[in-house]
Amino acid sequence: MEKTWNNKAWFMVLPVLVLVAFSAVIPLMTVVNYSVQDTFGNNEFFWAGTDWFTDVLESDRFWDALTRNLIFSAIILAIEIPLGILIALNMPKKGLGVPFCLVFMSLPLLIPWNVVGTIWQVFGRVDIGLLGYTLAALGIPYNYVNNVFDAWITLIVMDIWHWTSLVVLLCYAGLVSIPDAYYQAASIDGASRWAVFRYIQLPKMKRVLLIAFLLRFMDSFMIYTEPFVVTGGGPGNATTFLSIDLVKTAIGQFDLGPAAALSIIYFLIILLLSWIFYTVMTNSDAEN
Amino acid sequence: MARITLEHLRHAYGPNPKSPSDYSLKEVHHEWNDGGAYALLGPSGCGKTTLLNIISGLLQPSEGKILFDGKDVTNLSTQERNIAQVFQFPVIYDTMTVYDNLAFPLRNRKVPENEVDRRVTEILDMIGLADRAKKKARGLTADQKQKISLGRGLVRNDVSAILFDEPLTVIDPHMKWVLRSQLKRLHKQFGFTMVYVTHDQTEALTFADKVVVMYDGEIVQIGTPAELFEKPKHTFVGYFIGSPGMNVLPAKIDGSAVDLGDGSVSLGFAPKIAAGARTELGIRPEFVRLGREGMPVSITKVEDIGRQKIVRASFAGRPLAIVVHEDGEIPADPKITFDPSAINIYANSWRVGGEG
Numbered sequence: 001m002e003k004t005w006n007n008k009a010w011f012m013v014l015p016v017l018v019l020v021a022f023s024a025v026i027p028l029m030t031v032v033n034y035s036v037q038d039t040f041g042n043n044e045f046f047w048a049g050t051d052w053f054t055d056v057l058e059s060d061r062f063w064d065a066l067t068r069n070l071i072f073s074a075i076i077l078a079i080e081i082p083l084g085i086l087i088a089l090n091m092p093k094k095g096l097g098v099p100f101c102l103v104f105m106s107l108p109l110l111i112p113w114n115v116v117g118t119i120w121q122v123f124g125r126v127d128i129g130l131l132g133y134t135l136a137a138l139g140i141p142y143n144y145v146n147n148v149f150d151a152w153i154t155l156i157v158m159d160i161w162h163w164t165s166l167v168v169l170l171c172y173a174g175l176v177s178i179p180d181a182y183y184q185a186a187s188i189d190g191a192s193r194w195a196v197f198r199y200i201q202l203p204k205m206k207r208v209l210l211i212a213f214l215l216r217f218m219d220s221f222m223i224y225t226e227p228f229v230v231t232g233g234g235p236g237n238a239t240t241f242l243s244i245d246l247v248k249t250a251i252g253q254f255d256l257g258p259a260a261a262l263s264i265i266y267f268l269i270i271l272l273l274s275w276i277f278y279t280v281m282t283n284s285d286a287e288n
Numbered sequence: 289m290a291r292i293t294l295e296h297l298r299h300a301y302g303p304n305p306k307s308p309s310d311y312s313l314k315e316v317h318h319e320w321n322d323g324g325a326y327a328l329l330g331p332s333g334c335g336k337t338t339l340l341n342i343i344s345g346l347l348q349p350s351e352g353k354i355l356f357d358g359k360d361v362t363n364l365s366t367q368e369r370n371i372a373q374v375f376q377f378p379v380i381y382d383t384m385t386v387y388d389n390l391a392f393p394l395r396n397r398k399v400p401e402n403e404v405d406r407r408v409t410e411i412l413d414m415i416g417l418a419d420r421a422k423k424k425a426r427g428l429t430a431d432q433k434q435k436i437s438l439g440r441g442l443v444r445n446d447v448s449a450i451l452f453d454e455p456l457t458v459i460d461p462h463m464k465w466v467l468r469s470q471l472k473r474l475h476k477q478f479g480f481t482m483v484y485v486t487h488d489q490t491e492a493l494t495f496a497d498k499v500v501v502m503y504d505g506e507i508v509q510i511g512t513p514a515e516l517f518e519k520p521k522h523t524f525v526g527y528f529i530g531s532p533g534m535n536v537l538p539a540k541i542d543g544s545a546v547d548l549g550d551g552s553v554s555l556g557f558a559p560k561i562a563a564g565a566r567t568e569l570g571i572r573p574e575f576v577r578l579g580r581e582g583m584p585v586s587i588t589k590v591e592d593i594g595r596q597k598i599v600r601a602s603f604a605g606r607p608l609a610i611v612v613h614e615d616g617e618i619p620a621d622p623k624i625t626f627d628p629s630a631i632n633i634y635a636n637s638w639r640v641g642g643e644g
Contacts, residue, residue: 184373187346188346188373188393189440191396
């Protein structure tokens with residue numbers, strides 16, 4: 001059959017193109033625009049070239065925030081992924097417990113992020129918070145407002161409370177898709193509980209785990225709302241992550257140029273790391 | 289290797305079974321001889337797999353006991369019973385190589401590595417996957433995967449019994465034949481007690497020494513392929529085995545005379561029939577003679593299936609199948625006679641006979 005060639009077909013893509021332009025391309029280009037120019041208001045712009053990028057990359061402030069981000073992501077991934085798997089393995093597979101567990105697990109995910117922050121902000125307060133007050137009453141010194149370690153612990157526990165459910169639900173979906181015959185065969189082959197996990201459950205969960213890992217990495221790397229509400233980036237700059245730093249630069253100090261440069265660098269880091277994780281994980285999957 | 293005794297087994301999946309229809313498996317009381325090759329034959333949902341899972345210990349029976357060589361194993365786990373089972377759909381360990389898949393049941397039982405290697409190499413040759421031993425099992429086709437499942441069932445040589453749950457469903461027809469012959473050879477060689485579940489009569493009849501026919505949660509007949517063919521104990525066995533199945537015609541029986549509506553035949557014996565029972569005559573299509581004498585029939589269709597012809601006819605208002613040799617003549621005014629020795633009489637679907 002003869003194929004019809006008609007360049008007018010390109011017009012079909014136009015509506016999507018316009019939408020994407022307004023929602024993504026134009027804002028992004030504005031950021032790029034700010035990142036290479038300097039302005040003193042009055043809509044006057046001066047070419048700045050790569051000055052802002054150099055400034056950002058040479059500042060301790062950027063590297064400190066980035067390090068905090070990486071440490072935070074590493075800690076919560078190291079806890080949430082194994083914990084999520086463990087909980088998913090112990091969830092009931094059938095019966096009345098299933099809907100109960102699923103709803104129970106979904107609850108933290110349904111709470112708006114700033115509310116999660118507020119809950120923990122109040123929960124940890126030494127004067128009125130259940131957690132803070134109890135710890136104080138037990139004689140354990142705890143104060144997330146002025147102690148760096150306590151602030152970090154609070155943020156990590158909050159993130160685990162908030163997001164482990166996502167890992168659990170994804171893993172659970174992977175687990176229930178395993179046919180019974182696999183467990184029956186394993187029991188006939190005399191496999192131990194560990195062997196069942198290692199050779200049946202883990203391989204079957206691999207794909208959902210990859211998704212869980214990527215989502216949790218990206219989200220934790222971009223975390224803003226909760227630490228902003230709980231600690232406001234403090235004490236000092238101890239919990240100032242890149243996103244908080246970015247907002248401080250852009251809105252607090254109104255340094256649009258450096259903020260735009262930081263945004264672009266931030267975006268590229270997330271893109272690069274996600275791409276590396278994805279490639280490494282899918283390659284190990286595809287070998288042989 | 290073991291003799292397996294099933295004592296008054298019953299199983300219901302729901303709790304608190306009351307009426308017989310609550311049971312997926314009605315009373316089964318039977319003994320499997322050590323080293324026998326059995327086929328469990330029956331339509332889908334007749335309780336074959338339930339029975340198999342009870343033997344292997346994946347399922348606890350609601351009532352009754354299972355004994356291996358006289359020892360009660362009802363409460364023992366699958367591993368303690370030392371059973372091998374192959375499932376309908378391939379189960380392989382994705383991340384392992386073909387070799388490791390086969391070695392898995394042995395390594396779990398702490399078999400020395402040189403013994404593992406010997407067994408696995410032997411099985412690899414048998415299932416024809418020796419050249420893929422070091423490949424990941426994930427990349428294989430469905431029938432290769434099923435061969436691995438079969439291999440894992442056969443790799444242990446000390447098992448009490450090997451159970452097969454419709455293992456060749458996903459395999460190509462010609463490969464089916466090859467694998468079945470290999471299983472049969474293995475059985476002769478090692479004398480495993482084998483139980484083979486299938487709904488395919490050819491598979492059952494070629495594999496097994498004894499075929500156990502199940503219907504609606506009950507064992508209706510246990511016999512050699514010849515017995516099942518010649519003397520089906522239940523009309524279901526008559527229908528289910530043979531192609532086409534047995535003709536079953538409603539019949540009035542008076543002494544040794546059988547009234548079929550459009551004709552009558554006489555038996556060499558007088559069956560004992562309880563009063564009020566529904567009586568039927570069963571005759572296999574192979575034993576109906578088509579000719580110019582006997583009872584009149586009208587022919588509706590003739591199917592040529594190669595070396596034979598199947599004549600579909602209507603007799604006394606009932607469909608009747610007749611097998612005729614390929615050169616067999618089909619007269620214009622067809623009449624039929626029944627081979628007297630091949631007639632079976634049924635009362636309420638169960639066979640009543642003069643001789644056994």
